[in-house]
Amino acid sequence: MVTQTGTETDELRVWVDQDLCTGDGLCVQYAPEVFEFDVDGLAYVKDGDGDLKLAPGSRVDVPTHLRLDVIDAARECPGDCIHVLRRTxxxxxxGPDAE
Ligand code: SF4
Structure with a gap:
């Protein structure tokens, strides 16, 4: 489900604002290759090697085959705290800052 021009082909990056994360796990269900819980019960992004990025505001590339899953996770995230950015x-x- 893509409604905005360009998202079908643009390379994307994603980050999570843990200050707003409710820990419900919707994002982990959508894209477990990109989102994972740490021991604090909050969701973090992880890179292509599967390493969790714990620094606030850390961004990772969105694998092409997971683009729609990550976008859907951002749109449905109860905390409004998943930000999907066009890389260019x-x-x-x-996400919450999308038009
Ligand atoms: S969907 Fe949003 S609120 Fe829920 S665990 Fe993921 S980042 Fe946190």
Whole structure:
């Protein structure tokens, strides 16, 4: 489900604002290759090697085959805290700051 122009082909990056994460796990269900809980019960992004990125605001590339799953997770995230950005210009295409 993509409704905004360009998202079908743009390379994307994603980050999670843990300050707002409710820990419900929807994102982990959608894209377990990208999102994972740490011991604090909050969701974090992880890189292509599967390493959790614990620093606040850490961004990772979204694998092409998971683009729609990550966008759906951002749109349905109860905490409104998943930010999906277009890699070329950092414009948020899904998440609380998307138009
Ligand atoms: S869907 Fe949003 S609120 Fe829920 S665990 Fe993932 S980042 Fe946190």
């Amino acid at each position: 210009d950092d414009v948020e295409i899904a």
